[in-house]
Amino acid sequence: MRLFLRHNFARLEAFFFLLKNLLPERHFIYLSCVFVAMTTAFAVILLKSFAHNVFVLATYVNKYLKLPYINSILPIVGILLTVLVVKKILDGKIEKGSSRILVAVAKRGGIMPRKQMYAQIITASLTVGLGGSAGLESPITITGAALGSNFARKYKLHKKDRILLLACGVAAGVAAAFNAPIAGVLFAIEVILTDVTISAFIPIMISAATGALVSTIVLNEEVLLSFKQRELFDFHNIPFYILLGILAGFVSLYHAKTFQKVESHFSKLRIKGYRKAMYGAIPLALLIFLVPTLFGEGYETIKTLANENPQSLLENTLLEDFKSNGWVLLLFAGITMLLKAYATGLTLASGGNGGNFAPSLFVGSYLGFFVAKFFNLLGMHLPIGNFTIVGMAGILSGLFHAPLTAIFLIGEITGGYNLMLPLMIVSSISYAVSKQFETYSMEVKHLVDKGQVFTSNKDKNILSSIDILNVVTTDIQTFSVNQKPEDVVAILTNSQQTHFAVTDDKKRLIGVIDFDNIRHVVFSAFKIKYTKIEEMMTIPAEVALMEDSLEMIMDKFEIAQVNYLVVLKDDRYYGIIEKCKVLEAYRGVLKEMVIE
Numbered sequence: 342m343r344l345f346l347r348h349n350f351a352r353l354e355a356f357f358f359l360l361k362n363l364l365p366e367r368h369f370i371y372l373s374c375v376f377v378a379m380t381t382a383f384a385v386i387l388l389k390s391f392a393h394n395v396f397v398l399a400t401y402v403n404k405y406l407k408l409p410y411i412n413s414i415l416p417i418v419g420i421l422l423t424v425l426v427v428k429k430i431l432d433g434k435i436e437k438g439s440s441r442i443l444v445a446v447a448k449r450g451g452i453m454p455r456k457q458m459y460a461q462i463i464t465a466s467l468t469v470g471l472g473g474s475a476g477l478e479s480p481i482t483i484t485g486a487a488l489g490s491n492f493a494r495k496y497k498l499h500k501k502d503r504i505l506l507l508a509c510g511v512a513a514g515v516a517a518a519f520n521a522p523i524a525g526v527l528f529a530i531e532v533i534l535t536d537v538t539i540s541a542f543i544p545i546m547i548s549a550a551t552g553a554l555v556s557t558i559v560l561n562e563e564v565l566l567s568f569k570q571r572e573l574f575d576f577h578n579i580p581f582y583i584l585l586g587i588l589a590g591f592v593s594l595y596h597a598k599t600f601q602k603v604e605s606h607f608s609k610l611r612i613k614g615y616r617k618a619m620y621g622a623i624p625l626a627l628l629i630f631l632v633p634t635l636f637g638e639g640y641e642t643i644k645t646l647a648n649e650n651p652q653s654l655l656e657n658t659l660l661e662d663f664k665s666n667g668w669v670l671l672l673f674a675g676i677t678m679l680l681k682a683y684a685t686g687l688t689l690a691s692g693g694n695g696g697n698f699a700p701s702l703f704v705g706s707y708l709g710f711f712v713a714k715f716f717n718l719l720g721m722h723l724p725i726g727n728f729t730i731v732g733m734a735g736i737l738s739g740l741f742h743a744p745l746t747a748i749f750l751i752g753e754i755t756g757g758y759n760l761m762l763p764l765m766i767v768s769s770i771s772y773a774v775s776k777q778f779e780t781y782s783m784e785v786k787h788l789v790d791k792g793q794v795f796t797s798n799k800d801k802n803i804l805s806s807i808d809i810l811n812v813v814t815t816d817i818q819t820f821s822v823n824q825k826p827e828d829v830v831a832i833l834t835n836s837q838q839t840h841f842a843v844t845d846d847k848k849r850l851i852g853v854i855d856f857d858n859i860r861h862v863v864f865s866a867f868k869i870k871y872t873k874i875e876e877m878m879t880i881p882a883e884v885a886l887m888e889d890s891l892e893m894i895m896d897k898f899e900i901a902q903v904n905y906l907v908v909l910k911d912d913r914y915y916g917i918i919e920k921c922k923v924l925e926a927y928r929g930v931l932k933e934m935v936i937e
Contacts, residue, residue: 354495361496370502370544377492377506378513378548381485382555384462385517388477389560392470392638412472412636413626416688419471420622423464424615424692431460437694439479440784442486442511442533451504452494457487461694468693472636474625474684479696481518485510486533505541508534512545513552515750520556524750525549531743532784574727574760581723585712586735586767590774592708593701593739596682597783600697603686614692621691628684632677633657635684639703646674646710647729671714678707697740697783705736730755731763738768739775742782807891807926813908815916819844822851840905840917843878848913852878884909885918894918 357376361369395415427435436457445453465480489510493503508529516525526542526549534541610617629635634642634654645654655664655673663669685700709732713723730751738747748764781789820843839856854877883901885894887910897906898920908915 357496369496370498370505371547373492373496373498373506374489374509374544374548375551377485377489377510378517378551379555380488381481381510381513381548382517382552383559384484384488385481385514385552385556386560388462388466388470388481389518391466392477393561395470395472395637412633413630416472416474416629416636417619417622417626419467419469419473420618420625420688420691420693421615422467422471423694424618426463426467427692428614430463431456435460435464435694436483437479437689437696438784439482439532439696439698440788441483442507443785443788445486445490446504446507446533450500451490451507453483453487453490453507455487455491457483458491459484461487464694468688469638469695472629473688473693473695474629474635474637474639474681474700475688475693475695476638476697476699476702477695478515478518478698480694481514482511482528482696485512485514504534505544508541509544509548512549515552516549517552517556517560519750519754520553520560521750521753522546522549522553524746524753525552527749528743528746531746532741532782574763575724576762578723578727578763579766581712581716581728582731582763582766583770585709585728585732586770587774588712589705589708589732589735589767589771590739590777592678592704593736593771593775593783594778595679596697596701596704596736597740597779597786599682600686600783601787603683604690607690618692621687621693625684625687625691628680628687631659632673632680634677635681638699639681640699643703643706643729643733646706647726651710651714651725667714667718671711671718674707674711674714678704678711681707698737701736701740702733705733706730708732708736727760727763731760731767734764735767735771739771740783742772742776744768744772807923807930809887809889809891809894809918812891812922812926813916813918814922817841817917819914820854821846842907842914842917844914850881850884850907850909850914853881853907854878881907886910887915891923895920895923 360372364372427433436454441457442453445451461480461484465477469475469477469480486507487510489506489508490503493506498506511533512525512529514525515528516522519525526545529545529549530542607617607621610620612620642654645651652664652670655661655670658673660669660673681700681704685695685697689695706729709728709730710725712732713725713728716723717725734747734751737750738744741747747768748761751764752761779786818838818841820841822843822845841854843851843854845851881901882903883897883906885897885906885908887908889897894906898904904921905917905919908918
């Protein structure tokens with residue numbers, strides 16, 4: 342069987358190489374994006390089906406076999422198995438979170454590790470499939486991006502085409518996961534490729550459509566997050582949607598900061614491996630025992646909230662006897678919404694794999710339900726299903742700073758756009774509130790803190806992708822403070838160099854000699870004879886450090902109003918960096934990154 346698969350795979354590779362030689366470049370890209378999308382869609386089907394079937398099994402065991410602890414045991418097993426796979430199969434390391442895609446685009450020219458094509462599928466299926474309180478969409482997007490990136494590398498495509506196919510894989514993944522092709526396109530453009538030309542839309546749209554089509558044909562509809570029944574929009578409820586948007590913005594901030602605190606706590610722990618996994622999995626198991634709706638992705642409970650029987654959520658909980666009490670249900674929904682950040686943080690920080698896309702929809706649905714249910718208990722008549730659906734867009738927009746993706750994703754999974762106006766209101770307000778207090782989205786924030794990537798700023802992206810070693814000149818003449826002015830004249834006569842560092846015997850910087858500043862001395866035999874080298878040099882207003890980012894160095898160029906800076910490494914002279922050389926490298930990277 343293994344030989345059969347290898348033989349057929351080799352034939353497929355040969356077929357694609359033949360097509361690459363026969364077809365025009367653009368046509369081969371179209372063909373490639375279809376293949377990448379189909380491969381990504383089948384990965385989505387595998388992940389989604391496994392997670393759904395485990396949820397159904399756990400529900401069956403809970404309901405009919407009366408084993409209530411199974412929901413708490415499975416996540417522990419899943420996290421431990423994930424740690425085992427990472428340790429034994431993946432060399433002890435796995436890059437988690439869709440932010441890795443942003444780093445690949447900004448700093449690696451769209452290159453992603455080959456193991457990401459299968460690592461996310463294995464680990465996420467174990468973590469989330471067995472009940473870890475996280476989402477599958479982040480692993481799906483990473484898998485799609487890795488498939489696109491490595492397909493482009495295999496067939497030696499240009500850098501811009503590699504990044505384009507990476508985005509095609511992402512679009513196909515989102516489209517297949519929700520049967521939402523428009524949302525797939527917008528997510529790829531809004532989150533992954535913030536700089537893209539119109540012509541790049543065509544391959545991305547083809548990929549999203551292909552991914553959604555394969556998912557529709559193969560994947561059972563009940564596995565997908567979809568809503569068929571809902572009430573029509575009533576403009577009299579606009580004030581309540583505005584309130585929902587404001588609350589969604591603040592809840593987004595709460596979720597992001599709480600999740601980051603949990604991750605920060607775990608990152609400071611000295612324990613590793615299985616001990617760390619148990620340290621996080623045991624409190625997660627306790628949370629799931631107390632609040633069973635935190636089990637897994639939570640999409641089934643979202644559907645329950647939006648239907649006519651939300652009180653069924655209290656079944657198999659400690660509050661089951663109070664499920665007819667509306668205020669108890671409201672309290673349960675509010676507590677669940679606030680605890681989701683802790684559950685997701687424990688799942689991922691302890692060693693599990695997943696993302697925050699599904700948790701954002703989960704929290705949003707509970708927030709929307711909470712708002713509508715609260716006012717209904719006070720005697721009003723708000724459509725709970727509509728608020729539950731629209732709340733998802735609010736949190737997704739606030740967490741990921743992607744309002745267009747949020748609007749069209751929820752529009753597509755509801756089967757229509759009757760809620761377009763409230764979706765726009767809630768998403769835009771939530772985004773504005775979240776953006777006011779946090780400049781960067783949840784996925785980008787920790788990268789910004791490390792100074793790694795700034796996806797929303799093209800200039801910073803490009804500068805972060807340039808290696809400082811490629812723009813620093815080290816093989817140039819320097820002067821010792823003990824040398825004579827005549828030595829300066831002799832070197833200037835036989836060199837094109839116009840600026841020199843002056844150092845002591847331990848290579849510590851003393852000053853800088855700039856030819857433009859000493860012309861009057863160099864061309865005067867009298868002045869040369871009676872001028873000391875200390876009088877010829879100046880103290881630089883700014884120096885560059887090897888640990889500085891190029892963005893910081895460009896700021897120093899502007900502050901000092903100079904065209905070059907001396908570079909220090911470990912407080913010793915290392916070389917000279919010229920502004921023109923940095924700009925030349927910038928133009929080179931920009932030319933390669935343009936997607937046409």
